[in-house]
Amino acid sequence: MRVTDLSIQQTYLTNYQKNKRTLQNIQQQITTQSKVNTPSDNPLANSKILRFGNQLGNFNTYKNNINTSIGFVQNTLLPMEGMQNEMNKVIIDLTSMNNAVVDDKLDIYAQNLDLTLATLLDFANAEYDGRYVFGGNDSSSKPFDYNAAGDKVEAKLPNIGGEHLARISKNSSQKINITGQEMFQSVYEQRGNLDSTSAIGSVDTSNETILDADGNEYTLTYNYTKTAANTYDFSYDITDSTAASVGSGTVNDLVFNPASSKLTSINGGNPEEIEINIPGNKIEFQFDLTNIKENTNPTNLNLNKNQDADIFNILISMKNKLNNGERPNDNQVKMVNNFMNHLTNKMSEVGNISNKLLDAAELIDSQRLAVQEYMSIEKDVDMAEAIIELETSQHSLDINYKISSMILPSSLLDYL
Amino acid sequence: MSINKLLDVAGRSLFTYQKALNVTSNNIVNANNPNYSKRRITMSQVAPDHRFGLGIGSGVEISDIARVRNELTDKQIIGYNHEYSYNNRYSELLTQVEQLYSEPSDLGVSNLMNEFFNSWEELAVNPSSTALRNNVINSAQKFSSKVNSIYDGYEVIKTDVKKEAEQTVSEMNNHIMNIYNLNREIYKATAVNRNANDLLDERAATLEELSKLANISVTYDDNNVANVSIGGSFAVDRVHAEKYLLAEEDGKLKIKPHEESGAIMVNSGKISALNDIFSKKITEHKALLDNLATTVMDEVNSIHSSGYSLHEPPVTGIDFFSGYEHGKLFINEDILADPRYIAVSADQTDGNGEFASAIGALKDRDTMDGLTFESKYSDFISGMASEIVQHDQQGQSLGLVLDQLSLTKAEYSGVSTDEEMVNVIKFQRSYNASAKLIQVADELFQTIINMV
Numbered sequence: 001m002r003v004t005d006l007s008i009q010q011t012y013l014t015n016y017q018k019n020k021r022t023l024q025n026i027q028q029q030i031t032t033q034s035k036v037n038t039p040s041d042n043p044l045a046n047s048k049i050l051r052f053g054n055q056l057g058n059f060n061t062y063k064n065n066i067n068t069s070i071g072f073v074q075n076t077l078l079p080m081e082g083m084q085n086e087m088n089k090v091i092i093d094l095t096s097m098n099n100a101v102v103d104d105k106l107d108i109y110a111q112n113l114d115l116t117l118a119t120l121l122d123f124a125n126a127e128y129d130g131r132y133v134f135g136g137n138d139s140s141s142k143p144f145d146y147n148a149a150g151d152k153v154e155a156k157l158p159n160i161g162g163e164h165l166a167r168i169s170k171n172s173s174q175k176i177n178i179t180g181q182e183m184f185q186s187v188y189e190q191r192g193n194l195d196s197t198s199a200i201g202s203v204d205t206s207n208e209t210i211l212d213a214d215g216n217e218y219t220l221t222y223n224y225t226k227t228a229a230n231t232y233d234f235s236y237d238i239t240d241s242t243a244a245s246v247g248s249g250t251v252n253d254l255v256f257n258p259a260s261s262k263l264t265s266i267n268g269g270n271p272e273e274i275e276i277n278i279p280g281n282k283i284e285f286q287f288d289l290t291n292i293k294e295n296t297n298p299t300n301l302n303l304n305k306n307q308d309a310d311i312f313n314i315l316i317s318m319k320n321k322l323n324n325g326e327r328p329n330d331n332q333v334k335m336v337n338n339f340m341n342h343l344t345n346k347m348s349e350v351g352n353i354s355n356k357l358l359d360a361a362e363l364i365d366s367q368r369l370a371v372q373e374y375m376s377i378e379k380d381v382d383m384a385e386a387i388i389e390l391e392t393s394q395h396s397l398d399i400n401y402k403i404s405s406m407i408l409p410s411s412l413l414d415y416l
Numbered sequence: 417m418s419i420n421k422l423l424d425v426a427g428r429s430l431f432t433y434q435k436a437l438n439v440t441s442n443n444i445v446n447a448n449n450p451n452y453s454k455r456r457i458t459m460s461q462v463a464p465d466h467r468f469g470l471g472i473g474s475g476v477e478i479s480d481i482a483r484v485r486n487e488l489t490d491k492q493i494i495g496y497n498h499e500y501s502y503n504n505r506y507s508e509l510l511t512q513v514e515q516l517y518s519e520p521s522d523l524g525v526s527n528l529m530n531e532f533f534n535s536w537e538e539l540a541v542n543p544s545s546t547a548l549r550n551n552v553i554n555s556a557q558k559f560s561s562k563v564n565s566i567y568d569g570y571e572v573i574k575t576d577v578k579k580e581a582e583q584t585v586s587e588m589n590n591h592i593m594n595i596y597n598l599n600r601e602i603y604k605a606t607a608v609n610r611n612a613n614d615l616l617d618e619r620a621a622t623l624e625e626l627s628k629l630a631n632i633s634v635t636y637d638d639n640n641v642a643n644v645s646i647g648g649s650f651a652v653d654r655v656h657a658e659k660y661l662l663a664e665e666d667g668k669l670k671i672k673p674h675e676e677s678g679a680i681m682v683n684s685g686k687i688s689a690l691n692d693i694f695s696k697k698i699t700e701h702k703a704l705l706d707n708l709a710t711t712v713m714d715e716v717n718s719i720h721s722s723g724y725s726l727h728e729p730p731v732t733g734i735d736f737f738s739g740y741e742h743g744k745l746f747i748n749e750d751i752l753a754d755p756r757y758i759a760v761s762a763d764q765t766d767g768n769g770e771f772a773s774a775i776g777a778l779k780d781r782d783t784m785d786g787l788t789f790e791s792k793y794s795d796f797i798s799g800m801a802s803e804i805v806q807h808d809q810q811g812q813s814l815g816l817v818l819d820q821l822s823l824t825k826a827e828y829s830g831v832s833t834d835e836e837m838v839n840v841i842k843f844q845r846s847y848n849a850s851a852k853l854i855q856v857a858d859e860l861f862q863t864i865i866n867m868v
Binding site for chain 1 (some may be wrong): 447448450454511514515517519520522524526527530531534537538540541542544545728761763765766767768769770773776777780790793794795797798800801802804805808819822823826827828830831832833
C-alpha cells in the first residue's frame with residue numbers, strides 16, 4: 001500500500017469525524033438526560049415512550065378524577081353525618097314524648113321538629129364545588145324546597161336522580177354521588193321475572209301494603225297484562241282500609257328483549273321510574289320498573305322499598321300532629337327509624353365509594369411507578385456510563401488532536 | 417566523439433533534470449489538492465550516435481509526463497456517489513420533517529392529543545365547572561395549534577426544498593457546461609498530441625461533483641471525450657450540452673431538458689432525494705395529518721352535536737370544531753366566546769357529563785383503520801423514524817465504501833512528499849553531475865586552447 005499525504009489526511013479526517021460524532025451523541029444524551037431525543041434515535045423505544053407517556057397522562061387524569069371525587073364524597077358524608085345527628089335527636093324526642101307528663105308540652109316537640117326539618121333541608125341542599133350534593137345532575141336550583149303553600153317539601157324530579165360517574169381507570173367508571181332520589185325519595189323497586197311463555201291476555205297480579213306520610217296503610221295492587229309477545233301493559237290501583245280506590249293508573253307497552261330478558265322500553269321511550277303522586281292522601285313514590293325481567297323462569301314479583309314515604313313530609317305530618325296535641329302514630333315512628341337505617345346504609349355506601357376511590361388511587365400510584373420505571377429504562381441515560389463514555393471519547397479526541405500536530409505536517413522536508 | 421558532443425549531452429541532461437524538477441515541484445505543491453493526480457516522469461535515452469560503428473549514447477530526455485490514475489476507482493466513486501448523496505440528503509431532510517412533530521416530548525402531537533381527550537374525561541366528573549370547560553378549550557387549542565404548526569412546517573420545508581432543488585439543477589447545468597468546455601479543450605489537445613493532464617483532472621473532479629447530484633453514466637471515446645447521460649438520457653458530449661430546468665407539475669417536481677419535453681428519470685443523487693421529499697414524503701405526511709385531524713373533528717362533533725349546552729333552555733346540535741382546512745382545526749367561535757356552549761349533557765341537565773365521557777373514551781376506540789388515534793399516529797412516527805434510520809445507515813455504509821475508494825484513489829493518484837523529495841534530491845544530484853560534465857568539457861576546451 002502506497003501512503004500519500006492525501007491518504008494520511010483522509011484517514012485522519014475520517015477517524016476525527018467518527019470521534020466527534022460519538023462525542024456529540026454522548027454530550028447530547030448527558031445534557032438532555034435522554035437517550036431518545038428524536039424518534040429516529042431509536043424507533044422502537046420511541047414508540048414505547050409515546051405509549052408510556054400517554055399512559056402516564058391517563059393516570060394523571062384518573063388521579064385528578066379520583067381527587068375531585070374524593071372531595072365530593074367527603075362533602076357528601078358531612079351533611080349525612082349532620083342528618084344522622086338530627087335524626088338521633090328526633091328518635092330521642094319520639095321516645096321521651098311518650099311520657100304522659102309531657103302531654104301539655106307537645107308543641108315544644110313540634111318546635112324541635114320544625115328546627116330539625118329546617119336543618120335537614122339545609123343538609124339536603126348542601127353544596128360542594130358549585131353542585132348540590134344530593135341534586136343529582138341538576139345544579140341550577142335547590143333540589144328540595146317547601147311548596148308555595150309551605151305545607152310540603154317538594155323535590156325537583158326527575159333530575160335529582162342523576163348519577164355522577166367518574167372514570168377512574170381505563171375500563172371502569174365509579175358512581176360518586178348519592179342521588180337526592182335514593183336518599184330522600186320513596187322508591188319501590190320491582191324485582192322478579194315475568195313468564196315469557198304465558199299466553200297473550202294473561203295477567204300477573206301482586207299486592208303490597210304501603211304507607212302514606214301520616215302513617216295510614218293502603219293496599220297497592222299492580223298487574224302486568226300481556227298484550228303481545230314480550231309486551232305488557234302495567235296498571236296499578238291503591239285502595240284504603242275501606243277498599244275504596246284512592247288512585248290508579250296504567251302504563252302501556254312495556255317491551256322486553258327476548259335475548260337479554262331486560263326491559264328495553266316503556267311506551268316507546270327509555271325505561272324509567274313511574275311517578276305515583278296522590279297529594280290528597282300524601283302518597284308519593286317512584287315505581288321503578290327498570291329491573292323487572294321476562295324469561296322462561298318466572299318468579300314471584302316483589303317490591304323492594306328503600307323507605308315507605310319521604311322523611312320531610314313524615315316529619316311535617318308529625319309536627320302538625322304534635323301542634324294539634326296528637327302524638328305520632330306507630331307507623332310514623334317506624335318510618336323515622338327506617339329512615340335512620342336507610343341513612344346509615346347510605347353512609348356506609350359512601351364510605352365504600354370513598355374506600356374504592358382510595359384503593360383506585362393507590363393502584364394508579366403503583367401503576368404509575370411501574371410505567372415510569374419502564375419509561376426510564378427506554379429513555380433515561382445511565383449518567384455514570386455516559387460520563388465514562390464521554391471521558392473515553394474525549395481522551396480519543398485529545399489523542400487525535402495530538403496526532404494531527406505530530407503526523408500531518410511531518411515529511412522528509414522537515415529534516416532537510 | 418567531439419568535446420561539443422559532450423557539451424550537447426550535458427546540456428540536454430541539464431534541461432531534462434530541470435524539467436523533471438519542475439514536474440516534481442508541481443507534484444509537491446499539489447500534495448494537498450484532492451483533485452490533482454500525481455504526474456509520473458518517464459525518462460528515456462536519446463537515440464545513440466552510430467557513426468564509426470560505436471553507438472555512443474546521446475544523453476537523456478523526458479519521453480512522457482503521465483497522469484497516474486485508476487479508472488476503475490474513478491468509475492466506482494461515480495457509481496457510489498449518487499447513492500450516498502441520495503441517502504444522506506434524504507435522511508437529513510426527513511430528519512427536518514421529524515423535528516416538526518416534537519416527539520417524544522410533552523409538546524408532541526401524541527401527548528397533546530391525549531391531553532385533549534383526557535380534558536373531556538375530567539369535565540365528565542364535573543360538567544358544570546367553567547374551569548374544566550376552559551381546560552377542554554385550552555387543550556383543544558394546544559392540539560389545534562400543534563397540528564397547524566406542523567402543517568406550516570411542511571410548507572416551509574417544501575419551499576426550502578424547492579429552492580434547493582432549483583439551485584441543484586442550476587449547479588447541475590454549470591457542471592454540464594464545464595464538462596462540455598473541458599471536452600472541447602481535451603479534444604483539441606489530443607488532436608495535436610498536447611498534454612491535457614490538467615484538463616483531465618479538472619473534468620474528473622467535475623464528473624465526481626455531478627455524480628453527487630444525479631445518477632449519471634459516463635463513457636469515453638477515442639479522443640478522451642466524456643459522454644455523459646443523466647437518468648438514461650443524453651446530457652453532454654463534445655458537441656452538445658443540455659440545460660435542464662425544474663418545473664412543478666401537480667405538486668411534483670420534474671426535471672426537463674425543455675419546457676415542453678417530458679421529465680428525465682432521475683432516481684438517485686441529491687436532486688432525487690429533494691424530489692422524493694417534496695413530491696412524495698411531505699404529501700404522505702400531510703395526508704396522515706389531515707386524516708388524523710378530520711377524524712378527530714368528525715368523531716368529536718358527532719358526539720358533541722347530540723349533547724346539550726349549559727344554557728337555559730339548553731341548546732343542542734352544536735359542533736365543537738367548526739372545520740378543518742389547510743392544517744387549521746377551527747374551534748367553534750361560539751364555544752370560544754362562551755364555554756357554556758360545550759354540549760356534554762345527555763338529558764339537558766347541567767350536571768350530566770355523559771357525552772364528555774363518551775368523547776374522552778374516543779381515545780381508546782379503534783377509529784382509524786381499526787386502530788386508535790394514538791396507535792395510528794405512533795405507527796406512522798415509528799415508520800418515519802425507521803425510514804430515517806434505514807437511509808442514515810445506508811448512507812453511512814455507502815460513506816464507508818466511498819471513504820475506502822477515496823483512500824484507494826489517494827494511495828494511487830495522491831502525492832507523497834517524501835517520494836517527491838527523494839526525486840528532488842535525485843534530480844538535483846543528476847543536475848549537479850551534468851553541470852560538472854559541462855565544467856569538464858570546458859576544462860578540456862581550455863586545455864586545447866592553451867596549447868595553441
